Amino acid sequence: xxxxxxxxxxxxxxxxxxxxxxxxxxxxxxxxxxxxxxxxxxxxxxxxxxxxxxxxxxxxxxxxxxxxxxxxxxxxxxxxxxxxxxxxxxxxxxxxxxxxxxxxxxxxxxxxxxxxxxxxxxxxxxxxxxxxxxxxxxxxxx
Numbered sequence: 001x002x003x004x005x006x007x008x009x010x011x012x013x014x015x016x017x018x019x020x021x022x023x024x025x026x027x028x029x030x031x032x033x034x035x036x037x038x039x040x041x042x043x044x045x046x047x048x049x050x051x052x053x054x055x056x057x058x059x060x061x062x063x064x065x066x067x068x069x070x071x072x073x074x075x076x077x078x079x080x081x082x083x084x085x086x087x088x089x090x091x092x093x094x095x096x097x098x099x100x101x102x103x104x105x106x107x108x109x110x111x112x113x114x115x116x117x118x119x120x121x122x123x124x125x126x127x128x129x130x131x132x133x134x135x136x137x138x139x140x141x142x
Contacts, residue, residue: 004042006088011038015131016138020056023064023134025127030101030115031094032127033072035134037061038090044083057089059141064093067133072126078106097123 005011012024015035026034037060039049046054065077074095081091096103099119101111 004087006038006086006090007042011036011088011090013131015134018138020053021060023060023138025131026092028107029124030120031107032120032123033068033074033095033130034107035064035068035093035130036090037064037093038088040088042087043089044087046081046089049089057091060138061091061093063137063141064091064134067137068093068095068130071129071133072123080106 010017010022010024012026012035015023015025017023017040019040021037021039024036024038026036028034037057039057043049046057049057061079065079068074069077072095074097076096078094078096079091080094081089083089094107097115098104099113099115100107101113101115102109103112105112
């Protein structure tokens with residue numbers, strides 16, 4: 001598909017790419033540490049994957065969640081698989097804090113507040129450790 005954004009672009013800052021899927025860090029200045037796990041080929045639903053493919057994808061989501069939790073220390077992690085706009089199954093892994101702009105609603109809801117810049121700066125520094133934590137977790141799967 002020539003018009004598929006996730007075929008043209010990684011979908012964020014590439015952290016890791018395998019044959020079946022990739023992990024990216026999303027450019028979301030208000031939500032440092034936000035990642036996506038993206039299935040590489042066009043597949044819209046989990047039920048379209050084989051059992052083994054589902055296990056691969058969910059193992060990656062699991063690794064990313066653990067890495068984000070360990071590095072960012074959020075109050076909550078949101079996992080979401082929507083994919084209404086792209087033909088690539090993907091999971092959002094989002095660290096959430098009570099002072100983030102959307103909490104307690106989803107990140108696709110209306111903004112509730114601004115997070116203090118000093119807090120965001122600190123979280124952005126922490127988020128720099130997320131890629132290595134993810135790659136380390138994926139290496140442990142092998």
